[in-house]
Amino acid sequence: MVRAKKVAKALVLFGLVALSALQPQGGLWAADDYPRTAKYIFLFIGDGMGIPQRAAASAYTGKPLTVDTFPAQGVTTTAAADRFITDSAAAGTAMASGTKSRIGYLGVDPNLRPVKTLAEMAKEQGKKVGIVSSVSIDHATPAAFYAHVPSRSMYHEIGMALVKSDFDFFGGGGFKDPDGKKSKAPQGNVLEAARSAGYTLVDNKRDFMALKNSPGLKVIAINPWLQDSAAMPYEIDRRSEDISLAEFTEKAVELLDNPQGFFLMVEGGKIDWACHANDGVAAIRDTLALDEAVRVAFHFYEKHPQETLIVVTGDHECGGLTLGFAGTKYETEFNMLKHQKVSFQKFSDEVLKQFRQECGADCDFEKIKPVITANFGLKFTGDPQSDPLVLKPYQEAMLREAFERSMAAERIKADDPETYLLYGDYDPLTVTLTHVLNNNAGLGWTSFQHTGAPVTTSAVGVGAELFNGYYDNTDLAKKTMSVMGLTPQVVYMAEAA
Known part of the structure; x- marks a missing residue:
C-alpha cells in the first residue's frame, strides 16, 4: 500500500512536470518590426469563457458565433506563475502586460514589480483608451489594464488607480468600495475624485445614449441596475432600461474614435460568475451578449479593414463544462435550455424570496412546483421518455431534498x-x-471553480495571422504589442527602477 501511494505520488508529480513542459514557451508568436500597425485595437475577454462555453452558445443558437467566423483561430494556455489553474487577476495581468504573475496579483510581476499594460502603452502612443466590463469596473480583469496592486481585493485603491489612469472611457458595472470602507488607507470617494479629475459620470440609459464625442471628454458610465456585487445584470435578466454590453461597446467606439486611434478592452465578466454557479443558460446568454459586442467591433472593422485588429479570447475556463452528460449518453437537446427564464441569481434573490414571503410557515414542495415550471420549464407529470423536461423520480427526490435545505x-x-x-x-x-x-x-459540470483547460483565441484584421497556433496567454499581449508597432516584451514601469 505504501509503495502504491509513492508510485501514485510520483505519477502525479510527473504529470505536473509534463503539463508544465507542454506550456508554450514562445517561438513564432510575435515579430519585432512587424510590417503593419493597427490604428484601432479591440480586445474582447470572456471571463470563464473556455472552448466549451463558446461551443455551447453556438449549439444553443444553432449557428456559428461571430468569433467563429474569424480567419485566425488559436489555442491559448492560461496557467499562473504559482498555480496551474489561474484566477482572473493573474490571467488578466498576463494578457495585459505579457508577464506571468501570482494568484491575486494585478499589474505586477511575481516580485511585485509594476509592469506596463497594453492600455497604458496605447495611451502613451496618443491613442484614446476605453475599458468596459459587465462586472464591477474595479474587478480583476478590467483592473489588470490600469492598476498595479498586490491584491485584487484592494477595490478602493483600484478605483483610485482608475481615476489616475486618465483613460478616456470606462463603462459597465460600478465600484465595490468607493468610500474605502474596507481599505486600510482610504483616499476619499472614488466618484468624487473622478469628477475632480474631469470625468463625466452617467448612470442612466438616456444620458448615456446622449453622450457625444467632444475634445477632452472622459466618461465613467455605470449601468442603472447593479444586480450583484456592483455588476450589470445577467443578460437573461436585463431590462429595456439597462445598457447592454453591445451598447456600451458601440458608445465607446463613438466616443473614442479620433485620428490617433484607440485601444478598447471589453470583458464579458458574468460568463464566469454563471459558470461558477453551474448555470448553463445564464453563461450561454452572456457569451452571446459578448458576441453581440464583438459584432459591433466587426462592423467597425468592415469600414476600416486596413487599420483595425480585433482579438477575442478567454482568461480561463470555469465550471469544467462538458458538452455531453452520462445520463443522456450521446443525446443532446439544447432547445430545452430556452425554457429557463431567469438566472440563478434572480431566482435566488427574487423568486425564492417572494415565495418564502407568500408561503410563510407553510412552504410545501407542492407549492413550489408551478414556480419551478414557470421559471425552468421542468415538469412533474408526463412521460420522461417522450418529454425530457419531465422529471424522473430520482430528480424530483433531489429537488425535494434541496428544497428543504433552501427553506431552512x-x-x-x-x-x-x-x-x-x-x-x-x-x-x-x-x-x-x-x-x-x-x-x-x-450539459455536465465538474467544478464550481476555474479549470486549467485552454481557451480559444480568435482574431481578424491587421496582424490576425499572429494569433493562429498554440501559445501562452503572455504571448497574446506580446502579439498585440507587435501590431501596435512596439517591441514584444515585458516593460517594467519607472517605479520599479
Whole structure:
C-alpha cells in the first residue's frame, strides 16, 4: 500500500512536470518590426469563457458565433506563475502586460514589480483608451489594464488607480468600495475624485445614449441596475432600461474614435460568475451578449479593414463544462435550455424570496412546483421518455431534498465535502434546478471553480495571422504589442527602477 501511494505520488508529480513542459514557451508568436500597425485595437475577454462555453452558445443558437467566423483561430494556455489553474487577476495581468504573475496579483510581476499594460502603452502612443466590463469596473480583469496592486481585493485603491489612469472611457458595472470602507488607507470617494479629475459620470440609459464625442471628454458610465456585487445584470435578466454590453461597446467606439486611434478592452465578466454557479443558460446568454459586442467591433472593422485588429479570447475556463452528460449518453437537446427564464441569481434573490414571503410557515414542495415550471420549464407529470423536461423520480427526490435545505436557509460550507459537491456555495434548490435542466439537455459540470483547460483565441484584421497556433496567454499581449508597432516584451514601469 505504501509503495502504491509513492508510485501514485510520483505519477502525479510527473504529470505536473509534463503539463508544465507542454506550456508554450514562445517561438513564432510575435515579430519585432512587424510590417503593419493597427490604428484601432479591440480586445474582447470572456471571463470563464473556455472552448466549451463558446461551443455551447453556438449549439444553443444553432449557428456559428461571430468569433467563429474569424480567419485566425488559436489555442491559448492560461496557467499562473504559482498555480496551474489561474484566477482572473493573474490571467488578466498576463494578457495585459505579457508577464506571468501570482494568484491575486494585478499589474505586477511575481516580485511585485509594476509592469506596463497594453492600455497604458496605447495611451502613451496618443491613442484614446476605453475599458468596459459587465462586472464591477474595479474587478480583476478590467483592473489588470490600469492598476498595479498586490491584491485584487484592494477595490478602493483600484478605483483610485482608475481615476489616475486618465483613460478616456470606462463603462459597465460600478465600484465595490468607493468610500474605502474596507481599505486600510482610504483616499476619499472614488466618484468624487473622478469628477475632480474631469470625468463625466452617467448612470442612466438616456444620458448615456446622449453622450457625444467632444475634445477632452472622459466618461465613467455605470449601468442603472447593479444586480450583484456592483455588476450589470445577467443578460437573461436585463431590462429595456439597462445598457447592454453591445451598447456600451458601440458608445465607446463613438466616443473614442479620433485620428490617433484607440485601444478598447471589453470583458464579458458574468460568463464566469454563471459558470461558477453551474448555470448553463445564464453563461450561454452572456457569451452571446459578448458576441453581440464583438459584432459591433466587426462592423467597425468592415469600414476600416486596413487599420483595425480585433482579438477575442478567454482568461480561463470555469465550471469544467462538458458538452455531453452520462445520463443522456450521446443525446443532446439544447432547445430545452430556452425554457429557463431567469438566472440563478434572480431566482435566488427574487423568486425564492417572494415565495418564502407568500408561503410563510407553510412552504410545501407542492407549492413550489408551478414556480419551478414557470421559471425552468421542468415538469412533474408526463412521460420522461417522450418529454425530457419531465422529471424522473430520482430528480424530483433531489429537488425535494434541496428544497428543504433552501427553506431552512441552509448555507452550504466548503468544509462539508459531501454537500459542497452537490451545491457549491449556492442556494441548494437553485443550483439543483440548473443542474437537472443542464443535464437533461446534455450539459455536465465538474467544478464550481476555474479549470486549467485552454481557451480559444480568435482574431481578424491587421496582424490576425499572429494569433493562429498554440501559445501562452503572455504571448497574446506580446502579439498585440507587435501590431501596435512596439517591441514584444515585458516593460517594467519607472517605479520599479
